[in-house]
Amino acid sequence: DLALDLSGIEKTYNKGKPSEVMVLRGATLSVKPGEVVALVAPSGAGKSTLLHIAGLLDTPDTGQVRLNGRDMNGLSDKARTEVRRADVGFIYQFHHLLPEFSALENIVIPQLANGADEATAKARAMDLLTRVGVGPRADHRPAALSGGEQQRVAFCRAMANAPRLLLADEPTGNLDPATSDQVFAALMDLVRATGLAALIATHNMELAARMDRIVRLDQGRVA
Ligand code: ADP
Ligand code: ADP
Numbered sequence: 001d002l003a004l005d006l007s008g009i010e011k012t013y014n015k016g017k018p019s020e021v022m023v024l025r026g027a028t029l030s031v032k033p034g035e036v037v038a039l040v041a042p043s044g045a046g047k048s049t050l051l052h053i054a055g056l057l058d059t060p061d062t063g064q065v066r067l068n069g070r071d072m073n074g075l076s077d078k079a080r081t082e083v084r085r086a087d088v089g090f091i092y093q094f095h096h097l098l099p100e101f102s103a104l105e106n107i108v109i110p111q112l113a114n115g116a117d118e119a120t121a122k123a124r125a126m127d128l129l130t131r132v133g134v135g136p137r138a139d140h141r142p143a144a145l146s147g148g149e150q151q152r153v154a155f156c157r158a159m160a161n162a163p164r165l166l167l168a169d170e171p172t173g174n175l176d177p178a179t180s181d182q183v184f185a186a187l188m189d190l191v192r193a194t195g196l197a198a199l200i201a202t203h204n205m206e207l208a209a210r211m212d213r214i215v216r217l218d219q220g221r222v223a
Pocket of ligand 1: 013014021023041042043044045046047048049050
Protein backbone atom coordinates (compact mmCIF):
# COMPACT_ATOMS: atom_id res chain seq x y z
CA ASP A 1 0.00 0.00 0.00
CA LEU A 2 1.06 3.59 -0.57
CA ALA A 3 1.68 5.56 2.63
CA LEU A 4 0.00 8.61 1.08
CA ASP A 5 -2.10 8.71 -2.05
CA LEU A 6 -3.75 11.99 -3.04
CA SER A 7 -5.66 12.13 -6.28
CA GLY A 8 -7.49 14.94 -8.01
CA ILE A 9 -7.39 17.22 -4.99
CA GLU A 10 -9.19 20.53 -5.43
CA LYS A 11 -9.41 23.25 -2.78
CA THR A 12 -10.88 26.74 -2.96
CA TYR A 13 -10.79 29.22 -0.06
CA ASN A 14 -13.49 31.86 0.50
CA LYS A 15 -15.88 30.33 -2.03
CA GLY A 16 -18.36 32.83 -3.44
CA LYS A 17 -16.57 35.83 -1.93
CA PRO A 18 -14.51 38.44 -3.79
CA SER A 19 -11.44 36.93 -2.12
CA GLU A 20 -12.16 33.45 -3.54
CA VAL A 21 -8.94 31.65 -4.42
CA MET A 22 -8.62 28.19 -5.98
CA VAL A 23 -5.39 26.89 -4.48
CA LEU A 24 -5.39 23.25 -5.60
CA ARG A 25 -6.69 22.30 -9.04
CA GLY A 26 -6.50 18.57 -9.31
CA ALA A 27 -3.30 17.79 -7.41
CA THR A 28 -2.23 14.13 -7.54
CA LEU A 29 0.68 12.82 -5.51
CA SER A 30 1.74 9.63 -3.77
CA VAL A 31 4.46 8.60 -1.32
CA LYS A 32 5.54 4.98 -0.84
CA PRO A 33 6.45 3.53 2.55
CA GLY A 34 10.05 4.51 3.36
CA GLU A 35 10.16 7.14 0.63
CA VAL A 36 11.18 10.74 1.36
CA VAL A 37 9.66 13.21 -1.10
CA ALA A 38 10.46 16.92 -1.40
CA LEU A 39 7.52 19.20 -2.14
CA VAL A 40 8.89 22.30 -3.83
CA ALA A 41 6.88 25.39 -4.74
CA PRO A 42 6.98 29.14 -4.33
CA SER A 43 5.39 30.73 -1.28
CA GLY A 44 1.61 30.88 -1.64
CA ALA A 45 1.46 27.96 -4.09
CA GLY A 46 -0.53 25.77 -1.70
CA LYS A 47 2.09 23.59 0.00
CA SER A 48 0.64 24.07 3.48
CA THR A 49 -2.86 23.48 2.17
CA LEU A 50 -1.76 20.23 0.53
CA LEU A 51 0.05 19.09 3.70
CA HIS A 52 -2.98 19.91 5.84
CA ILE A 53 -5.21 17.87 3.53
CA ALA A 54 -2.72 14.98 3.49
CA GLY A 55 -2.61 15.07 7.32
CA LEU A 56 -6.39 15.19 7.74
CA LEU A 57 -6.34 18.68 9.27
CA ASP A 58 -8.40 19.94 6.35
CA THR A 59 -10.66 18.35 3.75
CA PRO A 60 -10.52 18.84 -0.02
CA ASP A 61 -13.56 20.09 -1.98
CA THR A 62 -13.07 17.16 -4.34
CA GLY A 63 -10.53 14.39 -4.73
CA GLN A 64 -9.45 11.35 -2.81
CA VAL A 65 -7.18 11.04 0.23
CA ARG A 66 -5.83 7.57 1.07
CA LEU A 67 -3.45 6.84 3.94
CA ASN A 68 -1.79 3.41 4.12
CA GLY A 69 -4.27 2.09 1.58
CA ARG A 70 -7.31 3.27 3.48
CA ASP A 71 -9.80 5.74 2.02
CA MET A 72 -10.15 8.71 4.36
CA ASN A 73 -13.00 10.45 2.55
CA GLY A 74 -15.89 8.73 4.26
CA LEU A 75 -14.50 8.82 7.81
CA SER A 76 -16.13 10.71 10.68
CA ASP A 77 -14.22 13.58 12.30
CA LYS A 78 -13.54 11.32 15.28
CA ALA A 79 -12.08 8.57 13.10
CA ARG A 80 -9.96 11.10 11.20
CA THR A 81 -8.58 12.43 14.49
CA GLU A 82 -7.67 8.91 15.58
CA VAL A 83 -5.86 8.18 12.31
CA ARG A 84 -4.05 11.51 12.51
CA ARG A 85 -2.90 10.90 16.09
CA ALA A 86 -1.70 7.38 15.47
CA ASP A 87 -0.33 7.53 11.94
CA VAL A 88 0.72 11.08 11.06
CA GLY A 89 3.53 13.25 12.44
CA PHE A 90 3.72 16.99 11.73
CA ILE A 91 6.69 19.33 11.74
CA TYR A 92 6.34 23.07 11.17
CA GLN A 93 8.80 25.85 10.52
CA PHE A 94 8.43 26.93 14.16
CA HIS A 95 8.72 24.28 16.83
CA HIS A 96 5.44 24.92 18.70
CA LEU A 97 6.81 23.10 21.76
CA LEU A 98 4.99 23.62 25.06
CA PRO A 99 7.12 26.26 26.84
CA GLU A 100 6.40 25.17 30.41
CA PHE A 101 7.49 21.57 29.85
CA SER A 102 10.94 20.05 29.35
CA ALA A 103 12.15 18.67 26.01
CA LEU A 104 11.52 15.15 27.33
CA GLU A 105 8.02 15.99 28.57
CA ASN A 106 7.14 17.52 25.20
CA ILE A 107 7.75 14.08 23.66
CA VAL A 108 6.15 12.13 26.48
CA ILE A 109 2.85 14.03 26.52
CA PRO A 110 1.62 13.03 23.02
CA GLN A 111 2.42 9.40 23.84
CA LEU A 112 0.36 9.53 27.04
CA ALA A 113 -2.49 11.10 25.03
CA ASN A 114 -2.22 8.14 22.67
CA GLY A 115 -2.51 5.61 25.51
CA ALA A 116 1.14 4.75 26.27
CA ASP A 117 2.27 4.12 29.86
CA GLU A 118 4.66 6.62 31.38
CA ALA A 119 7.76 4.44 31.65
CA THR A 120 7.54 3.34 28.02
CA ALA A 121 6.85 6.90 26.87
CA LYS A 122 9.86 8.26 28.78
CA ALA A 123 12.18 5.59 27.44
CA ARG A 124 11.05 6.22 23.89
CA ALA A 125 11.38 10.00 24.31
CA MET A 126 14.93 9.61 25.64
CA ASP A 127 15.86 7.27 22.78
CA LEU A 128 14.58 9.76 20.20
CA LEU A 129 16.36 12.72 21.85
CA THR A 130 19.61 10.74 22.02
CA ARG A 131 19.40 9.91 18.32
CA VAL A 132 19.21 13.59 17.38
CA GLY A 133 21.93 14.59 19.85
CA VAL A 134 19.75 16.36 22.41
CA GLY A 135 19.86 13.60 25.07
CA PRO A 136 22.05 15.60 27.48
CA ARG A 137 19.56 18.48 27.35
CA ALA A 138 16.39 16.42 27.84
CA ASP A 139 15.45 18.18 31.08
CA HIS A 140 15.71 21.71 29.69
CA ARG A 141 12.69 23.75 28.72
CA PRO A 142 12.53 24.88 25.07
CA ALA A 143 13.59 28.45 25.91
CA ALA A 144 16.91 27.12 27.25
CA LEU A 145 17.69 25.33 23.97
CA SER A 146 19.17 26.72 20.75
CA GLY A 147 16.97 27.06 17.67
CA GLY A 148 18.48 23.96 16.14
CA GLU A 149 17.96 21.98 19.34
CA GLN A 150 14.36 23.17 19.62
CA GLN A 151 13.67 21.98 16.09
CA ARG A 152 15.33 18.59 16.79
CA VAL A 153 13.01 18.20 19.77
CA ALA A 154 10.06 19.04 17.52
CA PHE A 155 11.18 16.25 15.16
CA CYS A 156 11.21 13.82 18.08
CA ARG A 157 7.75 14.95 19.12
CA ALA A 158 6.47 14.33 15.59
CA MET A 159 7.88 10.79 15.82
CA ALA A 160 6.64 10.20 19.36
CA ASN A 161 3.78 7.92 18.43
CA ALA A 162 5.71 6.12 15.68
CA PRO A 163 3.64 7.54 12.81
CA ARG A 164 3.71 5.93 9.38
CA LEU A 165 3.73 9.26 7.57
CA LEU A 166 5.69 12.40 8.39
CA LEU A 167 4.52 15.75 6.98
CA ALA A 168 6.92 18.67 7.28
CA ASP A 169 6.38 22.30 6.30
CA GLU A 170 9.74 24.08 5.88
CA PRO A 171 11.24 22.12 8.79
CA THR A 172 14.50 24.07 8.75
CA GLY A 173 13.15 27.33 7.30
CA ASN A 174 13.69 29.28 10.51
CA LEU A 175 17.37 28.33 10.93
CA ASP A 176 20.57 29.81 9.56
CA PRO A 177 22.09 27.83 6.65
CA ALA A 178 24.76 25.95 8.65
CA THR A 179 22.36 24.95 11.41
CA SER A 180 19.72 24.10 8.84
CA ASP A 181 22.12 21.66 7.19
CA GLN A 182 22.96 19.85 10.45
CA VAL A 183 19.37 19.76 11.63
CA PHE A 184 18.19 18.44 8.28
CA ALA A 185 20.80 15.68 8.44
CA ALA A 186 19.50 14.74 11.91
CA LEU A 187 15.95 14.64 10.54
CA MET A 188 16.96 12.42 7.62
CA ASP A 189 18.81 10.03 9.97
CA LEU A 190 15.71 9.77 12.15
CA VAL A 191 13.41 9.22 9.16
CA ARG A 192 15.70 6.57 7.66
CA ALA A 193 16.12 4.80 11.01
CA THR A 194 12.37 4.54 11.49
CA GLY A 195 11.67 3.74 7.83
CA LEU A 196 8.66 6.03 7.66
CA ALA A 197 7.35 7.84 4.61
CA ALA A 198 7.86 11.60 4.51
CA LEU A 199 6.60 14.54 2.48
CA ILE A 200 8.76 17.57 3.19
CA ALA A 201 7.94 21.02 1.83
CA THR A 202 10.98 23.20 1.29
CA HIS A 203 12.26 26.15 -0.71
CA ASN A 204 15.79 24.90 -0.29
CA MET A 205 16.85 23.03 -3.44
CA GLU A 206 20.03 21.70 -1.79
CA LEU A 207 17.93 19.97 0.84
CA ALA A 208 15.41 18.81 -1.75
CA ALA A 209 18.21 17.20 -3.74
CA ARG A 210 19.06 15.02 -0.73
CA MET A 211 15.59 13.43 -0.72
CA ASP A 212 14.49 10.48 -2.87
CA ARG A 213 12.32 12.45 -5.24
CA ILE A 214 11.23 16.03 -5.89
CA VAL A 215 7.69 17.01 -6.81
CA ARG A 216 6.74 20.53 -7.81
CA LEU A 217 3.46 22.22 -7.10
CA ASP A 218 2.60 24.58 -9.93
CA GLN A 219 -0.73 26.25 -10.74
CA GLY A 220 -2.47 24.02 -8.21
CA ARG A 221 -1.22 20.80 -9.78
CA VAL A 222 1.72 18.53 -9.14
CA ALA A 223 4.05 18.82 -12.11
P1 ADP B 1 2.19 27.81 0.77
O1 ADP B 1 2.27 26.87 1.91
O2 ADP B 1 2.69 27.22 -0.52
O3 ADP B 1 2.83 29.13 1.03
P2 ADP B 1 -0.62 27.99 1.45
O4 ADP B 1 -1.23 26.66 1.28
O5 ADP B 1 -0.31 28.45 2.82
O6 ADP B 1 0.65 28.10 0.48
O7 ADP B 1 -1.58 29.09 0.82
C1 ADP B 1 -1.97 29.06 -0.56
C2 ADP B 1 -2.92 30.21 -0.82
O8 ADP B 1 -4.14 30.02 -0.12
C3 ADP B 1 -2.40 31.56 -0.36
O9 ADP B 1 -2.84 32.50 -1.30
C4 ADP B 1 -3.07 31.75 0.99
O10 ADP B 1 -3.23 33.11 1.28
C5 ADP B 1 -4.40 31.07 0.79
N1 ADP B 1 -4.91 30.47 2.03
C6 ADP B 1 -4.32 29.50 2.76
N2 ADP B 1 -5.08 29.13 3.80
C7 ADP B 1 -6.17 29.91 3.75
C8 ADP B 1 -7.33 30.03 4.55
N3 ADP B 1 -7.53 29.25 5.62
N4 ADP B 1 -8.27 30.94 4.19
C9 ADP B 1 -8.08 31.72 3.11
N5 ADP B 1 -7.02 31.65 2.29
C10 ADP B 1 -6.07 30.78 2.61
P1 ADP C 1 2.89 27.23 10.14
O1 ADP C 1 3.35 27.20 11.55
O2 ADP C 1 3.79 26.43 9.23
O3 ADP C 1 2.58 28.61 9.61
P2 ADP C 1 0.03 26.81 10.35
O4 ADP C 1 -0.76 25.59 10.58
O5 ADP C 1 -0.08 27.90 11.36
O6 ADP C 1 1.54 26.37 10.12
O7 ADP C 1 -0.38 27.43 8.95
C1 ADP C 1 -0.08 26.74 7.77
C2 ADP C 1 -0.27 27.68 6.58
O8 ADP C 1 -1.67 27.90 6.32
C3 ADP C 1 0.38 29.01 6.80
O9 ADP C 1 1.38 29.17 5.82
C4 ADP C 1 -0.70 30.04 6.64
O10 ADP C 1 -0.31 31.02 5.71
C5 ADP C 1 -1.89 29.29 6.08
N1 ADP C 1 -3.10 29.70 6.75
C6 ADP C 1 -3.64 29.12 7.83
N2 ADP C 1 -4.78 29.73 8.17
C7 ADP C 1 -4.95 30.75 7.30
C8 ADP C 1 -5.93 31.76 7.13
N3 ADP C 1 -6.99 31.84 7.94
N4 ADP C 1 -5.78 32.62 6.12
C9 ADP C 1 -4.73 32.55 5.29
N5 ADP C 1 -3.77 31.61 5.39
C10 ADP C 1 -3.88 30.72 6.39
